[in-house]
Amino acid sequence: MSESASPATPVDVFAKVRGHERAEQLAAARAGGLLPYFHVQDSAALPVVTMEGAERIQLGSNNYLGLTSDPRVLEAAHRAIDDFGSGLTGSRLLNGTTPLHLDLEREIAEWMGTEEALVFTTGHQANVGTLGTILAPGDTVVADSGDHASILDGCLLSKAKLRPFRHNKLDKLEKQLQRAQGDGGGVLVVVDGVFSMEGDIAPLVDIAELCERFGARLMVDEAHGAGVLGARGAGTSELLGVEDRVDLRMGTFSKSLASCGGFIVGSSEVIEYLRISSRSFLFTASAVPAAVGAALAALRIVRSDEGPQLLAQVLDNARYLRDGLEALGYAVVQPQPLPGGGDVVTPIVSVTVGDDWKAALLWRALYDGGVFVNTALHPAVPPSGAALRTSVMATHTREVLDRAIDVFGRVKREFEAEHGALPGPELHR
Structure with a gap:
């Protein structure tokens, strides 16, 4: 290259942060109050928490044994x-x-x-x-x-x-x-x-x-x-x-x-x-x-004598929530068969929704109803595989889980009246 030649136009390494494929979706979700992420929890990770000024049943924590x-x-x-x-x-x-x-x-x-x-x-x-x-x-x-x-x-x-x-x-x-x-x-x-x-x-x-x-x-x-x-x-x-x-x-x-x-x-x-x-x-x-x-x-x-009881309780709560949501008509993960017979439901009870925007709308309705869940969108899940990820603790009481299931029922009825049917249990059968 001669000394008089002009240098190539530099590429801004930060260019990728502007106008990326999800920028418009994020902006629209924020504008509509539908962004399910980065919400502030003001209390410890208990079965019922304080989030942004209100009590909400916590169904989005990995505190499976409630030991925090x-x-x-x-x-x-x-x-x-x-x-x-x-x-x-x-x-x-x-x-x-x-x-x-x-x-x-x-x-x-x-x-x-x-x-x-x-x-x-x-x-x-x-x-x-x-x-x-x-x-x-x-x-x-x-x-x-x-x-x-x-x-x-x-x-x-x-x-x-x-x-x-x-x-x-x-x-x-x-x-x-x-x-x-x-x-x-x-x-x-x-x-x-x-x-x-x-x-x-x-x-x-x-x-x-x-x-x-x-x-x-x-x-x-x-x-x-x-x-x-x-x-x-x-x-x-x-x-x-x-x-x-x-x-x-x-x-x-x-x-x-x-x-x-x-x-x-x-x-x-x-x-x-x-x-x-x-x-x-x-x-x-x-x-x-x-x-x-x-x-x-x-x-x-x-590892103590308390351990087996905690382990049994979290799995019992998981099955109770899963069965309750399926009875409402939600598409939930099925019990996992075990080689020697029987089955197990893990504390992660995933509800398949399919569409990203429907998942965000459902998340918001649940949040307003006093229940916090996680929202899994692509690429965390496959395309058209958006889900509400719920999870339980050993320390959730049946009264608290029943309250959460009641909110899920009301939200589903109101959502389907306005937006049409959600995927049903047959999706996972």
Whole structure:
């Protein structure tokens, strides 16, 4: 290029934030008071909360066992602050490891029945740090299309070949495993145990058999299963009897364990490798002491004699809400069959609506009626798969759930009178 030549017109890296595909939808939703996100909760995560000046039944929390306000959990958080201060100001590698971390990792490994556990500052980092480290270019990762975003982020970070399969479709999984045989590297299958939007569970018995047949490793994200499913509350892998056939299990503290953070469990050699190689573990500040102390206290409650009662109560409440909504004519997730007979309803009770705007209108009507739910729109769900994601706690009373069901009934009648019929239960049969 000659010295007199004009430089190319620069491209503004911020140009993408203006006029993106959802800008008009967001603007219209805000103008109509229909934006279901970023609403302010003014109280603790209880079954009934205060949000923006009014009491609302909380059906949008992952506080499955209701332990975030348990006095023992709060006392442990306060005690951790007294002992270690408000923050550790460094990574686990350097100055951020305390006896609380070591106790928590030891007790998680015992709870999960594995050799070792490693605690991360967030659940997102646990998935990204594990997948981005274990996988490498040349490897293949086979992932369910319904997997959590943090799983996809870890897969992309690793630069492994990604082979997704349609949600819970075993024939599609088998086809991708067949294709992976020609890829040349190691193969890892990674699935959610309980899928965070749909509330259904992965068919882990069949998935484990396919992994064994094709020589693939298996990782299960138990974020919504740990502290909910199984006799010990150890998750979907325990419930379905495949703990010894799953190589890695991930979990979080931000659901049943009433705090914030994440963990990975597995063999000693894998956990030790992650401990010295995972960038999201090595290069981030250690979790604040209060979070670690609270998680440890919540875990001890789950593992105590009280645990089975809490686990039974949250599942009983989930079934009660699911059955109540289905009786009103809503399209709700169906009970999940278990290999030995019987079925289970997880605390995530998803109501399929279909259209994004209908979901927003329903959310607003419920909110005005005193019930808060989550709204799942594309890309969190497939196109035309908008849903209202409800979730229950062990501490919801029947009186509170009945009030919520009554509001759902009134809202449905008024909505259908104005906008036409919603999808019915037959959608999931």
